[in-house]
Amino acid sequence: MSLIEVEGLAVHYGGIRAVKGIDLRVEEGEVVCLIGANGAGKTSSMRALAGLLPAAAGTIRYAGTDITALPVHLRARRGISMVPEGRGVFPRLTVAENLRMGAYFRTDSAGIAADLERVYGLFPRLRERRAQTGGTLSGGEQQMLAIARALMSRPRLLLLDEPSMGLAPLAVQTIFETIRLIAAQGMTLLLIEQNARLALESSSRGYVLEGGRIVHQDDSTALLASPKVRAAYLGA
């Protein structure tokens, strides 16, 4: 059984049909990427999975139950955590408060304290900045904070929307090293990236979205080798 399984998902903005019926699944422990050009419908699809946008059609099954109509906060409490495009750091909460918001619905204070140590271990920079407000962090630090905050909920499924957006190459490298580390520890990940090569190199399977439809899906190594994908998304 897949951890999350989407069938015929459509997302509309008024009359605009951004996602036109896609099928997609992620197995427990798998890292899957979603690539595609600007406006292909990647963010819209992911927001529908998290519950930020309603599904105009289709079903979303998660851990064996239909969650298509479940509100966003209840999906979060069941283990779906999303790092949104643009990071969504709370600008006037401190780093420590942002992290506590990640564990908002948890009640196991010992477990929360342990996870706080863990994310500070993953991102030592955040420990140094813990008393600073989120809005004063650099772009790379904000991305670290957003990922660390998502981890504080102990998710079963982590959704990452363009973690490399707007970051300098060095920061991108740091972020992706951590993403690979998190994946190696067994986290189930769905990853959106503009940078298709990076995405395919960090995942085991991939979907290619075009105009709101999935046009290719395969193992990431196969997609990396595919002439069509290379021509359209890898500039080769």
Place this chain on the structure above:
Amino acid sequence: MDVLLQQLVNGLILGSLYALVALGYTMVYGILELINFAHGEIVMLGALVSVTVLGVLVAAGVPVPLALLLALAAAVLVCMATGVLVERIAYRPLRNAPRLAPLITAIGVSIVLQNLAMILWGRQYLSFPPVLAPQVYAWHGASVSNVQLLIVAVAALTMGTLLLLVQRTRLGRAMRATAQNREVAGLMGVDVNRVIAATFAVGSALAAVAGLLIASYYGIAHYNMGFLLGLKAFSAAVLGGIGNIPGALLGGLLLGVIESLGAGYIGDLTGGFLGSHYQDIFAFFILILVLIFRPSGLLGERVADRA
């Protein structure tokens, strides 16, 4: 008597009341970007309920401190229920509507509440039962009464509790997070609707406290008292920077002081042309001046900083 000191003392007392009410405006604005014009009416309800309950209890021989506490509790309950109900039925359905719609609705709610109060309590002024034997203390030429001191103490205690709630508790953190980014708060597992309802509940509880204190300060309560009061408290919130909690405190105190000083000196300043009953124009005159030079208020952030 030292007029300056006296007017400062009066201004701070009045200002602490404005601040209590301004907090309700600023909290709701912070989380919904809605100017809840009905908030002044919630204060009015708090005043009428507490005066009524207090009158009944005192007449029935209930000891004064207990009667005061019960009157406050009744006002808090009625105000919280009204505030939450108003959010649920009037504002929530318009959450994603163009901003003018909830604004006009808020004005409508304010009129409905005023008329409701008029039907329930009538048009007459209710007087605050004389439960405390007035006692006046002189201090460096200024005088202050025991009732005034009690008002300031209760207002300060209430505001201190609010600050602790917002800064130190889980609910407070959720309120701030929701105000800063509602969507992401949802992603954190926050039930945003409940947090917004809680914000209305807390703001309305402050309004209830303010209602009782204001009724005791002026000695009367009236179905119409919420309008000008609400307008002034809203101005105080804007003066301090709407959406900003310390700003509401500062704005309230400043407005109280400005108004008192204005009332004390307006006669001299205009050669007797304007009397002290023109004090209200001071508040709004200062508000306009501040908004010209600092559109985001004294402690408000630039709008671009809002996430």
